[in-house]
Amino acid sequence: MQTALLAILATGMIAFAVLFIFSLVIVAVHHRTQGAMFVPTPAVMIRSLTDAVDFSGFKNIRELGTGDGRFLTAIEKRYAVRVIGYEINPIAYLMTRMKILLYGLKSRVFYRDFWHEDFSDVDCIYCYLFVDIMPRLGEKLAHELPRGAMVFSANFPIPGWREEKVVKATDTIFNDPIFVYRIGAHTEDGDEPRALLAGQSHVR
Numbered sequence: 001m002q003t004a005l006l007a008i009l010a011t012g013m014i015a016f017a018v019l020f021i022f023s024l025v026i027v028a029v030h031h032r033t034q035g036a037m038f039v040p041t042p043a044v045m046i047r048s049l050t051d052a053v054d055f056s057g058f059k060n061i062r063e064l065g066t067g068d069g070r071f072l073t074a075i076e077k078r079y080a081v082r083v084i085g086y087e088i089n090p091i092a093y094l095m096t097r098m099k100i101l102l103y104g105l106k107s108r109v110f111y112r113d114f115w116h117e118d119f120s121d122v123d124c125i126y127c128y129l130f131v132d133i134m135p136r137l138g139e140k141l142a143h144e145l146p147r148g149a150m151v152f153s154a155n156f157p158i159p160g161w162r163e164e165k166v167v168k169a170t171d172t173i174f175n176d177p178i179f180v181y182r183i184g185a186h187t188e189d190g191d192e193p194r195a196l197l198a199g200q201s202h203v204r
């Protein structure tokens, strides 16, 4: 009885310590994430996205904030293409690194702030960030990404952009939208999405 109580107490203390450290890290990186804290995209949403989009044709995929590495892992496992990711939460970064090692992936994650990266040779971006930073993100991506590049944004739309498609999981709880954009067709005066899609459609 006493041993069982001690075991419960020890488990509770470990859980508390883990949660405490996790919260401390979230607070410590808050000034850089600006609200886009470590919350993973639900697995059903990633499955719906990978069903809806053929990622095998992309040459240079980047993930802005890898979290626990579940998008990056799913893409390389299913489509055999590597993803380059950035993460500034040290716990999330280590989780992604461990998954890459565990599954022997070619994908890479950098412990870096993605705002300092240049995306001018990138043809695919995946992100799940936060509503407050979407206007700034839209400006950066519109400025740097080449025509035809695709942007997948979980939960939060990019203000002023026209989506080509919205992917939604059929799950009753985790069915938040993933907005799909194509550079060149992302503004009202951009080309017709269908015209840009010709010959190089990744979206099913």
Ligand SMILES: C[S@@+](CC[C@H](N)C(=O)[O-])C[C@H]1O[C@@H](n2cnc3c(N)ncnc32)[C@H](O)[C@@H]1O
Pocket: 032, 033, 034, 036, 037, 038, 039, 040, 041, 063, 064, 065, 066, 067, 068, 069, 070, 071, 086, 087, 088, 089, 092, 112, 113, 114, 115, 127, 128, 129, 154
């Ligand atoms: C909502 S989570 C999404 C994680 C993952 N992309 C997913 O979909 O499961 C956002 C992640 O972005 C990271 N992040 C936010 N701002 C960042 C920045 N400027 N540079 C690198 N990572 C960032 C956070 O630390 C967090 O882990």
